[in-house]
Amino acid sequence: MTSPPIRAGRTVRVGAGSGFSGDRIDPAELLARHGGLDYLIFECLGERTVAAANARRLDDPESGYDPLLCARMNAVLPHTLPAGTTVITNGGAANPLAAVEQVLRVASRVARRSVRVAAVTGDDVLDLVRRSNPEVWETGLPLSEHGEELVSANAYLGADAVIPALDCGADVVITGRLADPSLYVAPLAYEFGWDLARPHIIGAATAVGHLLECAGQLTGGYFADPVTKPVKGMANLGFPFADVRGDGTAVFGKLDGTGGVLSERTCAEQLLYEVGDPGAYLTPDVTADFSGVQFAQVETDRVAIDGATGRARPDDLKVTLGFRGGWLGEGQISYAGPRALPRARLAAEIVTERLTEVHGLAKDSVSVEFIGAGAAFRGLSTDTEAREVRLRVTTNTDTERSADIVGWEVESLYTNGPAGGGGARRSTTRILAIRSCSIPREYVSSRIHVFEDGQ
């Protein structure tokens, strides 16, 4: 055991290595190499990703961790291990223990010393919810009244689950479902010796974590607009870090020479991102209050944050439920030039009639979109003069075979449909439906598992 270093009077630097499962790796490698980080955090789990990882694990018990885990570790461990930077990631997804084995394998190749890797488990509450039968938020019905196969139930763990792993001196900490900001709150609370029961400071740390958790979204990603918000160097977007003080205030930055921009505007946008009530942002750690946050540009690409606070944490933990539904069949084909939309509409009518009349699919299982004519806006506005329209037809069916028919019918428009249809593509994928419930936090107990590569 190492004793927690109390860092009052200095700052702790936490860096964002990824903002989602499929994120770029080179910005994380740059941060690991040149960032002078105390911690490098990889956020890799969405609601859908954790359910998909569980579904993969059902098919292969050795899988279920983030598909890019090894690639990320290969890129950063050669820098983080010598520098003493601790890596924390929720990329264990549905299988943190299998992920540890992979990380140790990578570490044994790149490290010149023994490496300690810790897994945090306890988020998997599948057996628990099957017994306790909670109400599902989206449907208002007890879990047992849902027909589809429940394949995953993962509770959002908080910072308290990670701190014991840091206390063991782990070089890498791997978790499953952990609330995104908690990935940052844990090392900050550990380094500064904060009591997790002090909501003001944990609320401040949660604001820091919330701003960093989507990585490039703080530095110009999901922000840039060539006319209203031009951003330079987006192919080389720098991921952000924060220098956090013992009072929970911080300065955000990115590496000099990287692309993107870090401004009060990028920070304000990210502060309010996916936050329904900025005065009460619920995490397992705290009810955070961002309404008093103030940003100040202290120099180019450096922004200070102050004013976040919080109140007592919620009693319940949110749980993401994954259900294996049916199959999604998809077909797409393009029409361009004069009467592009009318021809695409005719094609949609033909396919829909074929699917229902010839193949016997239910009409309400068929969904039609006209990409290029306003499909993204869900019928709220349509461009009837679009120069190019791509028809997309999907079906949601019980079997792979019947789902596959939609792609077939779209493809057959080549020779049986409107003039000038081209570029048909088809796919069939398994549907995972995501829903949520909550369970009392005392039902959930996390534990850590520490492994050491014996160099």
Place this chain on the structure above:
Amino acid sequence: MTGHHAPRRIDDLADVRVGDKGDTLIVAVLARDRAGYDYLAEHLSAVRLSAHFGGLVSGTARRSLQPNQLGMVFVLPGVLGAGVTGSPLLDSHGKTLGYHVLELVI
């Protein structure tokens, strides 16, 4: 200053970032300056924005003013209507819908 005013396009006053939580679309509208914020705070009500999403909103829309950020957050339940099996739509997260908000004239 109610009553007559020259209609303004959101795109000329503000930036928008949207996010999803389940079936709910969360819309952050951030004015580019104080005057824009005051204008939006007066004219862009939750009811007005909800109407811009027509029949897609299935519950009561809420607005929360965030003057520190010259911003406001709208919660629009049901817009991402995934139903029981998940949305089959190409942009199931509704990431593109922020630019639908920018087209609104108030």
